[in-house]
Amino acid sequence: MTECSDYIKNIFPSIDEDLKQYVEGVLRNGVDDFEDSDEVYDAIGEVLHEVSTDKSEADIKHICNELLTMLRPGKVVKGNGNMKILDAPVHLASMAGNLETNVDEIKSIWVAQRDDSLKVNARKLEKAEAKLQEKQEKRTKEVKSIVVPKLQSATASQVVNKKESKMEAKGNNRAQDIRIENFDIAYGDRVLLQGADLMLAFGRRYGLVGRNGLGKSTLLKMISSGQLRIPSHISILHVEQEVTGDDTLAIDSVLECDILRQTLLEREKEISIAINAGSTDPDLNTQLNEVYAQLQNIEADKAPARASIILNGLGFSFEQQQNPTRTFSGGWRMRLALARALFSRPDLLLLDEPTNMLDIKAIIWLENYLQLWPTTLLVVSHDRNFLETVPTDILHLHSQRIDAYRGNYEQFEKTKNEKIKNQQREYEAQMQQRQHVQEFIDRFRYNANRAALVQSKIKMLEKMPELKPIVKEPEVVLRLPETEPLSPPILQLDEASFRYSADNRLIFSNVNLGATMESRICIVGDNGAGKTTLLKIIMGILTPTSGMRHVHRNLKFGYFSQHHVDQLNMNVNSVELLQQQYPGKPIEEYRRQLGSFGVSGDLALQTVSSLSGGQKSRVAFASMCMGRPNFLVLDEPTNHLDIETIEALGKAITKYTGGVVLVSHDERLIRMVTNELWVCGAGSVKSIEGGFDEYRKIVEQELEAAAQSK
Template sequence: MGTCSEYIKNIFPSIDDDLKKYVEGVLENSADEFEDSEEIYDAIGAVLHEVSSDKTEEDIKSVCDDLLKMLRPDKDAKSNGGSLKILDGPIHLGSMAENQENNVEEIKSIWVQARDDSLKVDAKKLEKAQAKLQEKQEKRGKEIRVVAPPKLQTATASQVINKKESKLEAKGNNRAQDIRIENFDVAYGDRVLLQGADLTLAFGRRYGLVGRNGLGKSTMLNMISSGNLKIPSHISILHVEQEVIGDDTLAIDSVLECDTVRQNLLEKEKEISKAINEGSTDPDLNTQLSEVYAQLQNIEADKAPAKASIILAGLGFTTQMQQNPTKTFSGGWRMRLALARALFSRPDLLLLDEPTNMLDIKAIIWLENYLQNWPNTLLVVSHDRNFLDTVPTDILHLHSQRIESYRGNYEQFEKTKTEKLKNQQREYEAQLQQRQHVQEFIDRFRFNANRAALVQSKIKMLEKMPELKPIAKETEVVLRLPETEPLSPPILQLSEVTFRYNKDKVIFSDVNIGATMESRICIVGDNGAGKTTLLKIIMGILSPSAGTRHVHRNLKFGYFSQHHVDQLDMNVNSVELLQQQYPGKPIEEYRRQLGSFGVSGDLALQTVSSLSGGQKSRVAFASMCMGRPNFLVLDEPTNHLDIETIEALGKAINKYTGGVILVSHDERLIRMVTTELWHCSNGTVKSIEGGFDEYRKIVEQELEAVQAK
């Protein structure tokens, strides 16, 4: 470890001692488990990025390559059977043999000493133990052979094509702006997600696609964007799902490049101007240049940089950040860049999958306001209740392998759906009563000759009556957090705490905050303000640069973050995952724990890789709570959870007897559970009097100030 320590200090001279110890601890404790440099990057890459603003992602990955070579030299010495041993000096084999001959009697005397019979090895027991060991080794060998890359399941789709539209499409005469996908099926592997479904998207309307985790919402968006579900070819589609690839392109230029018409005209203008300046005598060049200028004026090309800048500023990019190359941004910021490109290019159909996951509350409020004026068709998958109440004009409800359309926002959808289900239930009960009444008449007069004609009439009426099915209600999601024992205060206290990554980069200073077992605290603030850093100091993962941290000796933290969801072992099922983390318990206990977070039945036996994002989050919650923590620290816990599960999480937190600190951008959850708001801003952390309403006012004022500039 000494070599690694010196290497890290040389590469990152400004690294804080506590951070250095943290990195060394990770490397030392997991040295034998790292199989490649990517795993080292996943473990410590984020910390190294924070302490080195001048280094790119490639630089950090190169450092991780060097660390792997130091930690695992056996990776480069496989041909030599692992690490090499160097002898201290020459060995004379002849003298070794002579010494052994001279000492035969001495050596023999060791073995002929009388031994206590109780210490003798029982031959039968030894044989059994060896057989058991061999069996275990063979089994382990088989397991190693079995652990191959999991067979990746793929999504498939089929649909019935309208003949009239097909003919128009073939002739190139289809100019319809509305999108109709009729009678289509979508499957993922062997599992049917949608069957005989219909989807109609009217031009200019904004649709929110909702439904439980794992039903196929994201898969359907992928099927539309990939062309597996056909829509008119003249309709442009943009699906925001992958982050922008980092290179030397400036952030503002990356957005401007999306306007291909403007980009092509500017390139053409450059070519013509260059030809004229080089002395070309072609008389048509001046005419072509005038036409290009006229087209640029028609599309208001000169206003494009300002529009792009407004979008980037709304999503949190400062003027300085807009001039930085895309390779200098982290994954979350590159996703914001992808969203900015989509908003700027204005496709006919914009597909967004959980756009609020990557945003702080300020950016979410800006996006809500921006999308309310979206001129084209929008289809968005979201579980942010406030976002769904603000943006969509229609709600598409995916359930029972079909899609139902409702006018209005999510609040109106809930009311309409509830009323609709009540009417269907009343209709079913009325028909059931009528059937019973008719059946009683038939049974009573079946053998009465005088009533034979009437009985036959009733039988035919019963056969023709449409058979209604009872309303299948969606099962209520219930999450159960562990019971805790009360602790006497003080529980948690930060006094005069300052934290810096280096001398010039102070994250916050003079922080004085405390929490109890009754605390329900939400930390808010812009991305990069230090919310996650504050959580790590609270848990003791990072040490303050100055000040003191006091925690109760029996306080046991349960930490949840989206990073932990991404780190789950994807090759095992959920039961096996808990077995790895908490060995030695009965299978029933693992299944009971998973069941308390909605992962039950066959779902618990599916490989983690086949689960949806929300289902993986539930598995991560089950894993965290199996350690029976009495204080929960939740960093963006709602990402990928459906609305019903977020609601269930809020109820579970309210029932929980331990303390809770969370970082979240979900306004409904914040209002539902928190009693105190800590605001990370301008290098400090302060409690906001007036709760979320007051914080929202602060954010809206900041947005107005940005737009005024």
């Protein structure tokens, strides 16, 4: 069987492991039943065709033939028994004369010799056929469950304005505003947007908001991929993929985005080489002067400084700017992609959660930079402070449509709430009027003297526009587990220092900090300052190089990693995930736990891979809290969460009776929950007085000083 397994893997290197095991199982169980390679083909041919689109039916049959030969080496695969090889002409008439004495010789020429033990037993044949039928049905069911599922992808359709289409065809469309009218977006069978309209005025900054899983990121992809049509002369840049790592320097990677500048510089180099080589072409000097003039017009000499300012603002030191892109991690390459976008200044810049990859200093810089953005900006963000600082307009995605509001997020909330109140009042007033009219109709329906009046009331009811009741989005509520109080001291670091190896620099030294069950501590600092390292020392995952860590013997940590999604099993549903991690509990308890984090109903039975980023985060929270921890350690818990869920998380942490230490860049959450701030940087960790306001003031002073030094 090992020989067959190796042969299958060699012929079909990309075969799924489950399919391979299935094929091996069919061969192992049917080895005694297969009479020839056709039966092997009937059993596994369909599966082999599924995993190999480049092989013909003849190829697959040959493979089945080889497999049968390996399974039963002594078996003749094709033919009807042992045949006699004729090495001379045969005179049948003379042989027939001696028929009685030469029967065996004659039979050997044209009659197959058959062992009587191989004669077919009708009853056994019937049983074998029934068994084979059962196997085939079972195989069909298994293949259906294993064979590659239908890949769902987003699709879009829209009604195109005829006037704009004609202008586009003639090349006369120079409009800078973007209008996408009456469009639909679906993801598989699920409709995300239906009959929606999107209007983006040039030079305005739009924040796109809405609950997790409604299609905000999908909308950006539909625009950038061209599935939603916009004027062809408008350049689009969608920051969604990290920069490829190679030997290109970080600063050069950003400068390469200016195609015109790069082209002119290359042309200047070519002309200069030609002139220095002694070319006598009189036009070369003229061309060189034209190139110089164009470079001057686009201020090409200022480009390196502008690129350096952007990189510095996003956290790249001067030394890092000179490093090859391959030396950076994924998060830093995403920053590079953002720097390239900011440098190239497309007509429409699409950003999806740009603050997720940044520390607080870089977020403050980005907020200030984008407030002066000269073209159109469409950004998806769940950072409330960012949305109150950057956008000039808010686009609210809900109920398969998009509503536009002027102003930042705070103004949007006020306007939206007022709009909902007015709609509710209008609906209630109409319902009262309808009820009053209906009562009149019911009272005088059979009164001949009032017949005309009743008819007019009926017509009035029919003409009255039917208002739909206001459907409010359900409030998000998260419930953290109850804990028993512990007597202090709970957690203490005394003179703690840490480095990863003797050759590495000290991450921090002489740290003296403590926490209690009432602590709400936020750790802040630049990326790479050691925030996540400090969390791991607090939990005992890492041991201080020197100094001591003291913890209460009954302290139980709950850890939420910023890479929590990678740790989830994507092939099961949320209930099964909790069953695997905490076996032996009733199904109702798993569902109740998921429900306390907003994962209820059919959502809890969807595979984890089909959930949005925010929904996966909620599942990870549910999993963490099912262990009933009394001290939470949260590393970037707001990534992927929508604004409503972040608010709910803040309220849940406030009510929680255990201790909390978190690393976060979400200013709103930090202000909501923390009563102490630990700042990592310059090889130390210090608690600062004045909370987040004091820290923000320090960061802004540093940014201002850096800008003046440039």
